[in-house]
Amino acid sequence: MGKSIYDKIFESHIVGMVDDETYQLYVDRHLIHEVTSPQAFQNIAASGRSVRKPESILAVADHNVPTDPNRLSSGISDPVSQRQVDALVENTRTWGIPYFPLDDPRQGIVHIVGPEQGMTHPGMLVVCGDSHTSTHGAFGALAFGIGTSEVEHVLATQTLLQKRAKNYHVSINGVLPIGVYGKDVVLSLIARIGTAGGTGHVIEYSGSAIEKMSMESRMTICNMTIEAGARAGLMQPDETTFEYLKGRPLSPGVEYWQAALEHWENFLPDSDAEYSKMADIDVNGLEPFVTWGTSPEDGISVLGKVPDPSHIEDPIRTRAIERSLEYMGLEAGQPVRGLPIDQVFVGSCTNGRIEDLRLAASVVRGRQVNSRTRAWVVPGSGLVKRQAEEEGLAKVFVDAGFEWREPGCSMCLGMNPDRLQTEERCVSTSNRNFEGRQGRGGRTHLASPATAAASAIAGYIEDPRELITGQAD
Numbered sequence: 001m002g003k004s005i006y007d008k009i010f011e012s013h014i015v016g017m018v019d020d021e022t023y024q025l026y027v028d029r030h031l032i033h034e035v036t037s038p039q040a041f042q043n044i045a046a047s048g049r050s051v052r053k054p055e056s057i058l059a060v061a062d063h064n065v066p067t068d069p070n071r072l073s074s075g076i077s078d079p080v081s082q083r084q085v086d087a088l089v090e091n092t093r094t095w096g097i098p099y100f101p102l103d104d105p106r107q108g109i110v111h112i113v114g115p116e117q118g119m120t121h122p123g124m125l126v127v128c129g130d131s132h133t134s135t136h137g138a139f140g141a142l143a144f145g146i147g148t149s150e151v152e153h154v155l156a157t158q159t160l161l162q163k164r165a166k167n168y169h170v171s172i173n174g175v176l177p178i179g180v181y182g183k184d185v186v187l188s189l190i191a192r193i194g195t196a197g198g199t200g201h202v203i204e205y206s207g208s209a210i211e212k213m214s215m216e217s218r219m220t221i222c223n224m225t226i227e228a229g230a231r232a233g234l235m236q237p238d239e240t241t242f243e244y245l246k247g248r249p250l251s252p253g254v255e256y257w258q259a260a261l262e263h264w265e266n267f268l269p270d271s272d273a274e275y276s277k278m279a280d281i282d283v284n285g286l287e288p289f290v291t292w293g294t295s296p297e298d299g300i301s302v303l304g305k306v307p308d309p310s311h312i313e314d315p316i317r318t319r320a321i322e323r324s325l326e327y328m329g330l331e332a333g334q335p336v337r338g339l340p341i342d343q344v345f346v347g348s349c350t351n352g353r354i355e356d357l358r359l360a361a362s363v364v365r366g367r368q369v370n371s372r373t374r375a376w377v378v379p380g381s382g383l384v385k386r387q388a389e390e391e392g393l394a395k396v397f398v399d400a401g402f403e404w405r406e407p408g409c410s411m412c413l414g415m416n417p418d419r420l421q422t423e424e425r426c427v428s429t430s431n432r433n434f435e436g437r438q439g440r441g442g443r444t445h446l447a448s449p450a451t452a453a454a455s456a457i458a459g460y461i462e463d464p465r466e467l468i469t470g471q472a473d
């Protein structure tokens with residue numbers, strides 16, 4: 001029987017078995033951040049154990065840090081956040097773990113910093129105490145989020161206990177129309193299979209649309225794969241992957257490059273690999289997507305209408321839609337395009353990379369943010385920020401009336417000062433639109449950087465094609 005990428009990585013990392021179903025897997029790389037690591041380090045110290053392989057770890061503070069331009073002098077006002085960041089600094093110092101402090105240009109969101117440093121290679125097992133670790137699957141690595149007790153286990157043993165997931169194959173074919181991007185593809189996938197669609201599975205992507213995509217777009221898709229309930233997302237490594245990795249600080253050096261390429265070939269899927277679920281997506285007719293509700297599966301075309309619960313038969317679903325509409329301040333059947341917005345957030349580990357900023361800037365260039373809307377760009381890392389400044393993108397944003405901020409998770413989640421006020425409506429390039437996600441009572445519409453940028457200019461949810469080509473409907 002043929003093997004999937006998942007099967008091959010999983011099997012090559014088995015170092016032991018705990019029972020019939022539970023394997024002990026070797027972990028190649030471990031990313032840590034300030035929220036899910038303090039307790040793990042505390043337990044390591046309390047039990048007199050030590051960190052087994054500090055050089056396999058990379059640490060950054062991202063969730064709790066402020067992103068205002070004065071953050072180095074003003075510091076962190078919330079005492080719990082400050083304690084978590086202090087603990088990360090202290091723990092990394094104690095154990096000799098690489099850490100990028102706030103004044104280091106390499107600081108940023110863990111899932112942007114890791115790939116940027118060349119930390120994830122095809123065939124690796126990569127973990128982090130964070131659900132969006134699935135992002136790294138874009139490199140053909142098995143990457144998934146773990147809980148704090150597992151973070152402790154990995155710190156102490158460099159291994160993890162795992163049961164095997166099932167294989168799910170998603171084939172994405174066609175040519176992306178103008179104004180439609182990786183974010184729209186993944187929002188449409190989640191709308192189709194639902195937030196439980198991938199439960200118990202690892203989704204492996206292939207197809208002509210994926211082959212043509214940049215690493216940045218592939219990462220956006222793998223990042224949100226977790227929102228479809230899957231354990232991880234995986235993509236086959238190819239020339240695009242190798243080009244991206246070449247020359248990065250933690251990538252194999254020139255002298256090892258050929259050997260690395262040969263090694264990575266071991267992790268390509270067999271042509272007769274078996275998958276327990278399959279889906280095909282044709283992107284040729286895809287439209288820009290935006291969510292209307294409080295679940296990532298609530299995506300519709302930007303030209304679509306929010307659902308009418310009276311047309312739904314399932315009473316549980318009817319109630320859920322009614323509740324979402326109420327929370328989101330929407331009427332059944334209302335078009336989503338044209339909804340006035342208070343805030344636009346371009347950033348997060350989903351869409352805070354240089355390609356995302358280039359895309360948003362291309363929509364914004366020479367235009368002005370609508371006076372009713374605040375618009376922010378929060379680069380995913382200091383390196384993204386620097387590159388965007390060098391390319392003149394920062395100036396495009398600032399000239400248009402955007403705020404240009406320091407790297408961090410920022411408004412992706414309300415764990416730092418960047419939050420929505422109650423009932424404020426935001427078009428956000430992040431990955432979750434749960435109730436209160438961007439601040440208590442805040443209303444989130446997930447979308448691509450192009451849709452977010454177009455909405456900032458319009459002051460309402462706008463079809464980006466309107467600004468790119470002048471022909472929306």
Ligand SMILES: CC(C)[C@H](C(=O)O)[C@@H](O)C(=O)O
Binds near residue numbers: 063129132145
């Ligand atoms: C805080 C952290 C544990 C959390 C996660 O695991 O995803 C966060 O990054 C998120 O996006 O909700």
Ligand code: SF4
Binds near residue numbers: 110111408412
């Ligand atoms: S940017 Fe958002 S999704 Fe990504 S790690 Fe930070 S909080 Fe989680």
